[in-house]
Amino acid sequence: MQQGLPENTTPNKASVARMYDAMLGGEHNFAIDREALAAFTAIDPQVRTLARANRAFLGRAVRFLIASGVRQFIDLGSGIPTQGNVHEVAQAADPDSRVVYVDNDPVAVAHSAALLADNPGADILDADIRRPADILAAPQVRKLIDLDQPVAVLMITIMHFISPEENPAGIVAAFRDALPEQGWLALTHATNEDRPDTAAAVGQLYKAKATSPVTARSRDEIQHLFDGFDLVEPGLVHVPLWRPDPQDEIPENPSEYWVYAGVGRKRS
Numbered sequence: 001m002q003q004g005l006p007e008n009t010t011p012n013k014a015s016v017a018r019m020y021d022a023m024l025g026g027e028h029n030f031a032i033d034r035e036a037l038a039a040f041t042a043i044d045p046q047v048r049t050l051a052r053a054n055r056a057f058l059g060r061a062v063r064f065l066i067a068s069g070v071r072q073f074i075d076l077g078s079g080i081p082t083q084g085n086v087h088e089v090a091q092a093a094d095p096d097s098r099v100v101y102v103d104n105d106p107v108a109v110a111h112s113a114a115l116l117a118d119n120p121g122a123d124i125l126d127a128d129i130r131r132p133a134d135i136l137a138a139p140q141v142r143k144l145i146d147l148d149q150p151v152a153v154l155m156i157t158i159m160h161f162i163s164p165e166e167n168p169a170g171i172v173a174a175f176r177d178a179l180p181e182q183g184w185l186a187l188t189h190a191t192n193e194d195r196p197d198t199a200a201a202v203g204q205l206y207k208a209k210a211t212s213p214v215t216a217r218s219r220d221e222i223q224h225l226f227d228g229f230d231l232v233e234p235g236l237v238h239v240p241l242w243r244p245d246p247q248d249e250i251p252e253n254p255s256e257y258w259v260y261a262g263v264g265r266k267r268s
Helices: 016-023 029-042 047-067 086-093 106-116 132-137 139-146 170-178 195-208 219-224
Strands: 072-076 096-102 121-128 151-156 183-191 229-231 259-266
Touching: 016 029, 016 047, 029 047, 029 195, 047 086, 047 151, 047 183, 047 259, 072 086, 086 096, 096 106, 096 139, 106 132, 121 139, 121 229, 132 139, 132 170, 151 170, 170 183, 219 259
Parallel strands: 072 096, 072 151, 096 121, 151 183
Antiparallel strands: 183 259, 229 259
């Protein structure tokens, strides 16, 4: 391990979290992450645009959820802190908002801990989304999240890193079942329907070069992850089409943004 890196860092393999940081123009990534991103860009030249659109959706979704009465957020696979973090958006609207970030990438955890050190309403949990019970029982969640009050679980570009064998629908259901009646899910997920060749090539890239493979899914498969939730308008749509702000530019061909986005409220 390189001197000064967090324990368990894998500098010889591209990290999903560090690659996303590089896509967004961050500085907490290594040469190997930038090399993998260059290979990704060769497959899809607009990957950075897609990453920014995904990040913009996160901000819009959090603001919508705040307007809907949510003040508690569990951000799964939160990644390396960058601009427009969930606690920044939520606490700008209501300083009493509380956020637990969850990630198992050592760089993401270390930078999140440093960023949140003086914020009593936000914390980082080093945990794996594949173990929902461990996350829900963790001290950080028990301290900051009251599961008898409205809670939103955020799964932003994380579930396509869960393979079919790891039961993605079961993972989502475990969090859903723990949520109160005023429970919400915000999710984005890569699809293999709009640009199947691109999705397949990116899947091979992540399998060969990154710490986690990618499983892009059909729209129906992504919709299935919302079982037990009622999607709010406009439903499950390409990421730039979900409640765009007035100043947002709507692409001519939204399907080029091969990520679906949706927000759902737990069905009573």
